[in-house]
Amino acid sequence: MLIALLVPLTLAILVYAVVLLRIVIERQIRPKGEAVILGAVTNFFDTLGIGSFAPTMAWLKFRRMVADRLIPCTMLVGHTPPAMTQGFIFLILLGVLVDPVLLFGCVIALLMGGLLGAPLVAKSRVWIVQLVVAIGLFVAALFYALSNLDMMPGGGTATSLPLMLMIVAIVGNFIFGILLNYGIGNYAPTLAMFSLMGMDPRLCFPIMAAGAGLAGAAASVRHINMGQIDLRVATGLTIGGIPLVFVAAFIVKEMPIETLRWLVFVVVLYAGAVMMRAARLGWKAERVPLTPEAAAN
Numbered sequence: 001m002l003i004a005l006l007v008p009l010t011l012a013i014l015v016y017a018v019v020l021l022r023i024v025i026e027r028q029i030r031p032k033g034e035a036v037i038l039g040a041v042t043n044f045f046d047t048l049g050i051g052s053f054a055p056t057m058a059w060l061k062f063r064r065m066v067a068d069r070l071i072p073c074t075m076l077v078g079h080t081p082p083a084m085t086q087g088f089i090f091l092i093l094l095g096v097l098v099d100p101v102l103l104f105g106c107v108i109a110l111l112m113g114g115l116l117g118a119p120l121v122a123k124s125r126v127w128i129v130q131l132v133v134a135i136g137l138f139v140a141a142l143f144y145a146l147s148n149l150d151m152m153p154g155g156g157t158a159t160s161l162p163l164m165l166m167i168v169a170i171v172g173n174f175i176f177g178i179l180l181n182y183g184i185g186n187y188a189p190t191l192a193m194f195s196l197m198g199m200d201p202r203l204c205f206p207i208m209a210a211g212a213g214l215a216g217a218a219a220s221v222r223h224i225n226m227g228q229i230d231l232r233v234a235t236g237l238t239i240g241g242i243p244l245v246f247v248a249a250f251i252v253k254e255m256p257i258e259t260l261r262w263l264v265f266v267v268v269l270y271a272g273a274v275m276m277r278a279a280r281l282g283w284k285a286e287r288v289p290l291t292p293e294a295a296a297n
Contacts, residue, residue: 002091002095002096002100002103004104005091005095005103005104005107005210006088006091006092008214009084009087009088009091009210009213009214010088012084012213012214012217012218013081013084013085013088013213013217015217015221016080016081016084016217016220016221017081019221019224020077020081020224020235020238023224023231024231024235027231029231029232029235030232031232031235031236031238031239032065032232032233032236033236034063034065034236035065035078035232035233035234035235035236035237035240036236036237036239036240037240038056038059038060038236038237038240039078039079039082039236039237039238039239039240039241040240040241040243040244041055041240041244042055042056042059042079042237042241043079043082043237043240043241043242043244043245043248044244044245044247044248045248046079046082046083046086046185046187046241046245046248047082047086047244047245047247047248047249047251047252048248048251048252048263049187049191049201049204049205049252049263049267051185051187051188051267051271052075052079052082052083052185052187052241053075053079053184053185054185054188054270054271054274054275055274056075056078056079056237057071057072057075057274057278058274058277058278060074060075060233061278061281065230065233066230066233067230068285069228070228070229070230072181072182073181073223073226073228073229074229074230074233074234075234075237076180076181076216076219076220076223077220077223077224077229077231077234078233078234078235078236078237078238078241079216079237079238079241080212080213080216080217080220080238081238081241081242082237082238082241082242082244082245083209083212083213083216084213084214084216084217085213085242085245085246086205086209086212086213086245086249087206087209087210087211087212087213087214088210088213089209089245089246089249090205090206090209090210090249090252091206091209091210093206093249093250094202094203094205094206095206095210097159097203098159098160098203098206098207099159099160099161099166101166102160102161102166102169102170102207103206103207103210105166105169105170105173106169106170106173106207106211107173107207107210107211107214109170109171109173109174109177109211110173110174110176110177110180110186110208110211110212110214110215111177111211111214111215111218112174112177113173113174113175113176113177113178113179113180113215114177114178114180114181114214114215114216114218114219115177115215115218115219116177116178117177117178117179117180117181117182117219119222120178120181125282125286127278127279127280127281127282127283127285127286128279130182130184130275130276130278130279130282131275131276131279131283134272134273134275134276134279135272135276138269138272138276141192141265141268141269141272145265157198157200158197158198158199158200159199159200159203161197161198161199165197168197169193169194169197172189172190172193173186173190173207173211176189176190176211177211177215180212180215180216180219181219184275185212185271186208186211186212186215187208187212187267187271188267188268188270188271188272190204190207190208190211191204191208191267191268192268194207201263202252205252
């Protein structure tokens with residue numbers, strides 16, 4: 001089962017590299033230096049489970065590096081190669097410890113969600129999706145804090161799940177795949193869901209990284225063909241991110257379980273706060289009549 005995931009992930013890496021390199025060479029794209037640094041920082045912490053989408057979105061909005069409507073797709077295209085790298089590393093380091101049915105089912109479900117969600121982005125109000133996800137993350141953070149304080153059962157060492165929880169996890173990953181297209185990373189929701197179900201947090205990494213890599217590759221190819229991305233920023237995120245993934249991956253493997261459990265709480269709380277802020281800004285922008293300059297963005 002592990003080989004059945006490593007082979008398509010390897011093929012996805014090769015195909016994605018060809019597609020991205022071809023368009024970069026054709027258009028003579030030069031990566032943006034600031035995006036290279038941003039990709040290095042965010043993907044280092046992404047590999048630790050903090051996620052790259054929320055901090056990247058916050059920085060891109062703060063610096064106004066990319067038009068708002070292009071941010072989700074640009075992040076997805078740029079962060080996909082580092083995610084695929086993470087998936088390959090974590091499958092080798094930790095994938096063998098995870099129930100193969102759970103691992104395979106969740107990764108494929110995330111891939112299917114990523115494919116389905118790509119054409120939905122243009123038809124949806126992103127801020128509504130962000131608001132719903134933010135509320136869900138805050139609730140998950142509350143329950144996870146209670147679990148860490150031994151105020152409610154939380155488990156934390158399982159390598160598999162009972163059948164009903166496994167089905168819930170697979171459906172959840174399908175939804176997370178759809179949300180990838182809206183600039184909502186799957187790491188925080190995945191860590192929250194599996195940890196509250198009693199899984200060892202370390203074993204979430206091969207599931208969420210391999211799934212994000214495959215789903216991101218499938219959706220990103222469509223976004224590249226649609227042209228609704230900033231290629232200078234996207235390629236910068238990729239170039240900066242891949243080297244730092246190798247450094248951070250081995251930190252995760254050796255991190256004490258108690259430390260990792262509290263890291264999950266911080267991750268989920270932080271992601272919820274950033275997502276809530278993004279939803280508020282999106283709601284405000286929708287209510288304010290667009291100026292010609294704003295419409296251009």
